[in-house]
Amino acid sequence: MRALLISKWTKVSVFLLCLVPFGELVWRIIKSELGANPVEFLQHATGDWTLRFLIFTLSITPFRKLFNLPDLIRFRRMLGLFAFFYVSLHFLTYLGPDQSFDLSGMWKDVAKRPFITMGFAAFVLLIPLAMTSTAGWIRRLGGKRWQLLHRSIYVAAVCGVIHYYWLVKSDVRKPLFYGAIVATLLLWRLGDWFFKRRSQAPVRITAPGVSVNG
Amino acid sequence: MFIRKAPDLTCADVTPKSVYLDRREFLRAMGIVGATAAAGKGLFELAWPSKTAFAATKLTGLAKSPFSTSEKQNTYEDVTHYNNFYEFGTDKSDPAKNSKNFNTSSWTVSVEGEVNKPHKFSMEEILKIAPLEERIYRHRCVEAWSIVVPWIGFSFSNLVKLVEPTPKAQFVAFQSYFDARQMPQAKYAGIDFPYVEGLRMDEAMNPLALLGVGMYGETLPNQDGAPVRMVLPWKYGFKSVKSLVKIKFQEKMPPTTWNRLASNEYGFYANVNPTVDHPRWSQAKERRLGEVFKRTTLMFNGYGDQVAGMYSGMDLKKNY
Numbered sequence: 001m002r003a004l005l006i007s008k009w010t011k012v013s014v015f016l017l018c019l020v021p022f023g024e025l026v027w028r029i030i031k032s033e034l035g036a037n038p039v040e041f042l043q044h045a046t047g048d049w050t051l052r053f054l055i056f057t058l059s060i061t062p063f064r065k066l067f068n069l070p071d072l073i074r075f076r077r078m079l080g081l082f083a084f085f086y087v088s089l090h091f092l093t094y095l096g097p098d099q100s101f102d103l104s105g106m107w108k109d110v111a112k113r114p115f116i117t118m119g120f121a122a123f124v125l126l127i128p129l130a131m132t133s134t135a136g137w138i139r140r141l142g143g144k145r146w147q148l149l150h151r152s153i154y155v156a157a158v159c160g161v162i163h164y165y166w167l168v169k170s171d172v173r174k175p176l177f178y179g180a181i182v183a184t185l186l187l188w189r190l191g192d193w194f195f196k197r198r199s200q201a202p203v204r205i206t207a208p209g210v211s212v213n214g
Numbered sequence: 215m216f217i218r219k220a221p222d223l224t225c226a227d228v229t230p231k232s233v234y235l236d237r238r239e240f241l242r243a244m245g246i247v248g249a250t251a252a253a254g255k256g257l258f259e260l261a262w263p264s265k266t267a268f269a270a271t272k273l274t275g276l277a278k279s280p281f282s283t284s285e286k287q288n289t290y291e292d293v294t295h296y297n298n299f300y301e302f303g304t305d306k307s308d309p310a311k312n313s314k315n316f317n318t319s320s321w322t323v324s325v326e327g328e329v330n331k332p333h334k335f336s337m338e339e340i341l342k343i344a345p346l347e348e349r350i351y352r353h354r355c356v357e358a359w360s361i362v363v364p365w366i367g368f369s370f371s372n373l374v375k376l377v378e379p380t381p382k383a384q385f386v387a388f389q390s391y392f393d394a395r396q397m398p399q400a401k402y403a404g405i406d407f408p409y410v411e412g413l414r415m416d417e418a419m420n421p422l423a424l425l426g427v428g429m430y431g432e433t434l435p436n437q438d439g440a441p442v443r444m445v446l447p448w449k450y451g452f453k454s455v456k457s458l459v460k461i462k463f464q465e466k467m468p469p470t471t472w473n474r475l476a477s478n479e480y481g482f483y484a485n486v487n488p489t490v491d492h493p494r495w496s497q498a499k500e501r502r503l504g505e506v507f508k509r510t511t512l513m514f515n516g517y518g519d520q521v522a523g524m525y526s527g528m529d530l531k532k533n534y
Contacts, residue, residue, distance in 0.1 A: 170404030
């Protein structure tokens with residue numbers, strides 16, 4: 001298993017797999033197989049894939065620990081960057097066809113529509129993460145600070161789910177499905193952190209005769 | 215005359231529609247459909263063997279209408295494969311997929327309430343109420359997309375006059391057909407069924423209000439509200455009830471489906487109005503299917519000359 005995970009070819013294969021949804025969209029554009037509302041089709045597809053890649057990225061740590069596969073870390077940055085790739089395409093389908101590349105109109109929309117605000121917040125939160133994804137930036141920021149910054153992916157994923165939930169009219173099954181997965185992945189982290197803290201906590205010795213209330 | 219775009223390949227589209235419908239008629243006449251159903255087409259067809267009784271019949275001798283727009287019509291493929299009919303699923307492609315076996319044979323529309331002559335109309339009777347017209351209308355969805363459709367029907371007022379409403383009739387309530395067995399997707403829709411809608415009496419009498427029985431030269435396909443529906447081009451699409459089974463004249467304003475779900479988002483009037491946004495998205499622009507960039511939405515969807523008078527003096531920000 002380990003040999004497979006650290007193989008260069010596995011990484012190349014995963015990279016190509018991550019490009020399949022993009023390739024499918026390009027293929028559909030060329031063949032004009034995007035249905036009656038092509039813009040909406042592209043918006044929904046890129047939005048879906050953003051949420052999926054955020055979920056893949058957030059799954060790496062739990063899977064590493066639960067299945068004792070530390071080498072999975074080799075794929076986390078790539079998956080995260082693909083989430084950013086798809087969210088950028090998603091943003092472009094909004095800025096272009098919906099807002100006609102009019103930035104002032106876009107800002108008004110971002111300020112006025114809660115579901116756009118949420119989606120935009122998620123996008124903006126992911127920008128520094130993509131920028132500081134290199135080894136050089138980890139060194140420059142220091143591991144602790146870098147990790148703290150990159151925890152904003154939790155917030156971005158939650159914003160992304162709310163963005164979707166606020167968009168739909170009445171059938172909330174799909175946003176709730178994504179929401180349940182993101183919630184599970186975040187709750188696992190909370191549980192992991194809690195149990196680790198308990199097992200590592202130093203034994204507290206309270207001096208006799210000292211009352212907490214003074 | 216327009217030319218239909220070659221549709222995407224689905225099972226139903228491999229054979230030209232007219233051919234496969236004719237063949238189905240033929241097979242039924244030969245008593246073979248039962249055998250085919252037993253052979254794997256499912257029990258559904260056995261239970262409703264006459265499902266195509268009203269499907270896609272050509273409608274001829276249509277009068278032209280001065281209300282028709284000269285704008286470019288959307289393709290039959292787009293109009294029949296991208297629409298909302300929540301009883302058959304909430305994705306825009308669901309109605310076409312899930313309404314294939316919808317049984318519309320021996321359909322009746324019950325007209326009741328504050329009228330002197332309540333009556334249960336058969337489809338044959340409905341088709342004889344008034345001469346059929348083709349009306350090419352703009353259709354604007356509350357979700358900010360729009361289409362241009364050549365509907366077939368006649369002004370709803372023709373039916374109203376026939377049943378003679380009493381002076382108490384201030385509103386008209388409409389109800390769509392609902393059957394959980396035929397519409398299993400409905401349970402995920404998040405709205406209550408049967409679907410109900412309503413109009414004020416003067417709106418119902420407005421000549422633009424169409425009782426639709428067809429489109430593109432033939433009877434309505436299942437996914438677009440077969441066999442009979444309302445078409446109200448100055449209002450958001452959800453006001454135009456599909457697969458109509460009940461019309462009730464009454465004194466009180468009737469409840470309406472989307473208003474019941476979210477009254478802050480969907481009002482009783484639901485007139486197309488670019489100046490009053492949906493709380494979650496703008497109504498200033500719309501995407502005409504087939505176009506990339508959005509176009510400006512027109513007040514009353516461009517039908518102000520015909521309908522604006524009915525709302526003079528009303529605060530349309532409150533009565534959205």
